[in-house]
Amino acid sequence: MRGDDGTLLVLDAGTGIRRLGVSLEESPRVENPPPRADILLTHLHMDHIQGLGFFGPLYDPNVEIHIWGPASATRPLRARLTRYLSPPLFPVHLRSLPSQLTLHEVPKEDLEVGRFRVTSAYVCHPGPTVGFRIETPDGVIAYLPDHEPALGVREFPADPEWTSGYSIAKGADLLIHDAQYTDEEYATHVGWGHSSVSQVAAFAELAEAKHVVLFHHDPVRADEELEVILAESNRRNHGSTVTMSIAAEERSYTLEKGELRIEPLPAPA
Amino acid sequence: MLQDAEPLPPKHLEPVGAKERLAVTIPERTSEAEPRSNPQMPIELILARQLISYLGVPFFLVDPRGDLLYYNEAAESVLGIRFEETGRMPMEEWSRAFTPTTADGTALEPQSLPLVVALEKGRPSYADMWIRSLDDRARHIQVIGLPLVGLAGKRLGALAVLWEVE
Ligand SMILES: [Zn+2]
Ligand SMILES: [Zn+2]
Numbered sequence: 175m176r177g178d179d180g181t182l183l184v185l186d187a188g189t190g191i192r193r194l195g196v197s198l199e200e201s202p203r204v205e206n207p208p209p210r211a212d213i214l215l216t217h218l219h220m221d222h223i224q225g226l227g228f229f230g231p232l233y234d235p236n237v238e239i240h241i242w243g244p245a246s247a248t249r250p251l252r253a254r255l256t257r258y259l260s261p262p263l264f265p266v267h268l269r270s271l272p273s274q275l276t277l278h279e280v281p282k283e284d285l286e287v288g289r290f291r292v293t294s295a296y297v298c299h300p301g302p303t304v305g306f307r308i309e310t311p312d313g314v315i316a317y318l319p320d321h322e323p324a325l326g327v328r329e330f331p332a333d334p335e336w337t338s339g340y341s342i343a344k345g346a347d348l349l350i351h352d353a354q355y356t357d358e359e360y361a362t363h364v365g366w367g368h369s370s371v372s373q374v375a376a377f378a379e380l381a382e383a384k385h386v387v388l389f390h391h392d393p394v395r396a397d398e399e400l401e402v403i404l405a406e407s408n409r410r411n412h413g414s415t416v417t418m419s420i421a422a423e424e425r426s427y428t429l430e431k432g433e434l435r436i437e438p439l440p441a442p443a
Numbered sequence: 444m445l446q447d448a449e450p451l452p453p454k455h456l457e458p459v460g461a462k463e464r465l466a467v468t469i470p471e472r473t474s475e476a477e478p479r480s481n482p483q484m485p486i487e488l489i490l491a492r493q494l495i496s497y498l499g500v501p502f503f504l505v506d507p508r509g510d511l512l513y514y515n516e517a518a519e520s521v522l523g524i525r526f527e528e529t530g531r532m533p534m535e536e537w538s539r540a541f542t543p544t545t546a547d548g549t550a551l552e553p554q555s556l557p558l559v560v561a562l563e564k565g566r567p568s569y570a571d572m573w574i575r576s577l578d579d580r581a582r583h584i585q586v587i588g589l590p591l592v593g594l595a596g597k598r599l600g601a602l603a604v605l606w607e608v609e
Contacts, residue, residue, distance in 0.1 A: 240448075247594050252447055269445045278448045279595070296486040302594055326493035334482055336492065341483040 181288025187226040195230030215243030217303035244302040298338035299367040305342040313347035313429040331380040343381035353388035389421040509534035523576030541574040557588030561601035
């Protein structure tokens with residue numbers, strides 16, 4: 175995520191963060207190297223941290239990097255991250271990374287990063303997991319990539335008050351939400367920490383989000399299957415005020431005065 | 444170069460003043476107790492409520508002020524009233540409604556109530572007591588109060604098991 179003041183927020187550190195690091199080095203539109211990057215980790219499941227050690231700016235002593243992520247009941251964030259970022263799982267120890275690295279524990283309310291106001295709160299997913307709400311002068315982005323708000327709820331959605339993630343997603347202009355399953359698949363994956371597309375639609379409606387990007391696709395899903403799932407959801411939710419699209423690589427999402435623009439990522443110059 | 448910013452606060456538990464609020468006069472409710480700016484309960488309370496709604500053991504759930512948030516169906520039989528009828532109740536109300544006493548009828552000191560101990564001291568607590576349920580029956584119950592303290596030491600409320608002695 176880029177603020178128009180240049181603020182750089184990175185949402186989780188999956189495999190995509192390696193290419194982000196490369197593109198930051200190559201992009202003519204970005205100060206090079208970026209003076210500061212803030213990485214927001216929702217939780218420490220492997221798919222959300224496995225790219226971390228491959229993020230180029232971590233090896234640049236001129237870059238200031240802040241990692242925000244949840245601690246556990248007995249282990250601070252640093253110890254939890256070091257389990258992965260140390261031999262034998264990774265050759266470089268976290269403390270030996272050359273950049274100016276600071277770790278911060280979340281959840282936290284109302285934290286300012288550049289012109290972004292970031293709020294985090296625990297949400298329903300196995301292990302300590304937060305969602306992030308990022309308020310900008312141009313609109314609100316909610317990031318709930320791993321989230322099962324329907325877990326144990328007899329008739330989902332329940333009251334906003336009793337719904338996980340509601341305070342994060344409320345009124346978001348752009349809601350990036352877990353949509354791993356179809357309804358049939360969810361039935362055999364209750365408690366795994368993810369949502370079905372129809373649950374996301376109901377959640378987004380409850381939270382009065384404007385646009386939902388379906389995210390965290392099941393790894394076996396083909397693009398055509400995703401299109402079918404989206405079309406089916408749109409058919410079922412005909413008349414809903416919430417619009418939906420499928421998260422895809424090489425796409426940029428721009429919020430300007432509350433209006434969302436989805437475009438292909440500009441090719442590097 | 445690596446540093447930790449703002450480490451988690453030590454897991455000390457500030458008092459919430461639950462004891463004081465058991466006094467007969469009902470204090471003014473402060474706005475911080477009202478879910479206004481954040482209309483959503485913390486996930487720990489959401490999950491606790493969901494869990495006990497699926498259990499056959501009687502459970503009673505309160506927020507950090509001691510105000511009743513929910514009790515399950517099994518607890519409805521012990522308390523003699525359906526949750527739908529009482530809804531949420533301030534602590535001052537529910538703690539008087541069920542008039543807890545010892546076996547010989549002596550009123551129990553508020554600070555010895557397991558839920559109050561769980562909230563005030565942040566530790567589990569047990570008591571054997573009699574209550575008058577709202578269907579007007581004297582019931583012998585064993586109560587275990589369990590503190591709900593979050594990962595970073597945040598006080599979220601408490602759960603009580605209300606076990607009726609046959
Ligand atoms: Zn996960
Ligand atoms: Zn994940």
